[in-house]
Amino acid sequence: MTLNCIAVDDEPLALEQVSKFIEQTPFFKLVGKYSNALHALNAIHTQKIDVVFLDIQMPDLNGIQLARALDKRTNKPHIIFTTAHHQFAIEGYQVDALDYLLKPFNYEEFLRAGNKALHYTELLNRRATPPVISNEPEHTHEHYIFLKVEYQLVRIALDDILYIEGLKDYVKVQLKNTEIPLLSLTSLKALEEKLPAKRFMRVHRSFIISLDKITSMTKSSVHIGKILINVGHQYKDIFSQFIGKWN
Incomplete structure (x- = not known):
C-alpha cells in the first residue's frame, strides 16, 4: 500500500526536511509540498491525499484551523502535526490528529508516526462496511x-x-x-x-x-x-x- 502525502510548513528548511523524509519512506508518495495552508487546503479538496504532515503556526490559516476545516469530510486525511511548540499537543488531539511530531525530530521518530498512519489506514480499508453492532436494549450501560x-x-x-x-x-x-x-x-x-x-x-x-x-x-x-x-x-x-x- 502506498499513501499519498503532502507537507505543509511555512519554514523552507522544515518543509524540505519533511518532504525528504516522505520521499525516502517506501510506503509514502510525496504529491505536494506547500508553504501556505490555503494552498494545501485546495490540494486536499482536489486530490486524493491520505496523510498531511502539517505545521501549526503559519500565517493566514494555521494548522489547527486547517484541521478543523477538514472535520466534516468523510474522507478526511490523517493529520500528523509537526511543530516546535509542545503546548499545542492537547489542541492537536482535539481535532483528531493521528500523531504529533515535536521539532526537531529525526527520521526514526518520523517513521514511527508514518507506520501508525499506514497501520491505521490498512485496518480501515479492510472494513468495507461498518458492522451492525447491536440490538441490545438501551435501558442500561451494562449491555x-x-x-x-x-x-x-x-x-x-x-x-x-x-x-x-x-x-x-x-x-x-x-x-x-x-x-x-x-x-x-x-x-x-x-x-x-x-x-x-x-x-x-x-x-x-x-x-x-x-x-x-x-x-x-x-x-x-x-x-x-x-x-x-x-x-x-x-x-x-x-x-x-x-x-x-x-x-
Whole structure:
C-alpha cells in the first residue's frame, strides 16, 4: 500500500526536511509540498491525499484551523502535526490528529508516526462496511458502550466483544462473527474504565479479555477461540484469584 502525502510548513528548511523524509519512506508518495495552508487546503479538496504532515503556526490559516476545516469530510486525511511548540499537543488531539511530531525530530521518530498512519489506514480499508453492532436494549450501560470509530460514535454490544488490544494511542476491538476489528483512537486504560469489571478483565498491559468468551486457560495464558493471550506478570495475582473460583 502506498499513501499519498503532502507537507505543509511555512519554514523552507522544515518543509524540505519533511518532504525528504516522505520521499525516502517506501510506503509514502510525496504529491505536494506547500508553504501556505490555503494552498494545501485546495490540494486536499482536489486530490486524493491520505496523510498531511502539517505545521501549526503559519500565517493566514494555521494548522489547527486547517484541521478543523477538514472535520466534516468523510474522507478526511490523517493529520500528523509537526511543530516546535509542545503546548499545542492537547489542541492537536482535539481535532483528531493521528500523531504529533515535536521539532526537531529525526527520521526514526518520523517513521514511527508514518507506520501508525499506514497501520491505521490498512485496518480501515479492510472494513468495507461498518458492522451492525447491536440490538441490545438501551435501558442500561451494562449491555453496551459507545466508541468513537471513523469520526462517529458506534454502539457496541458487550456480548459481541471477544477481546481488546491496545496499540499505543488506539485500540482494536475484536468482535464475534467478524474478522475485521473496530479501531478507535483512545487508550486501553480509558476503555477499561468504561467496561464492567464483572465481565471484563485486563490480563496484560496490551489486552483486555471478555471473561465469558474464554474457551480454556492456565495460570499464565488464556485461549479465546484460537487466539492465545499471555497473562502479564503484574496481572497474574488477580488472574489467579479468578482461576481459583473454578478449582
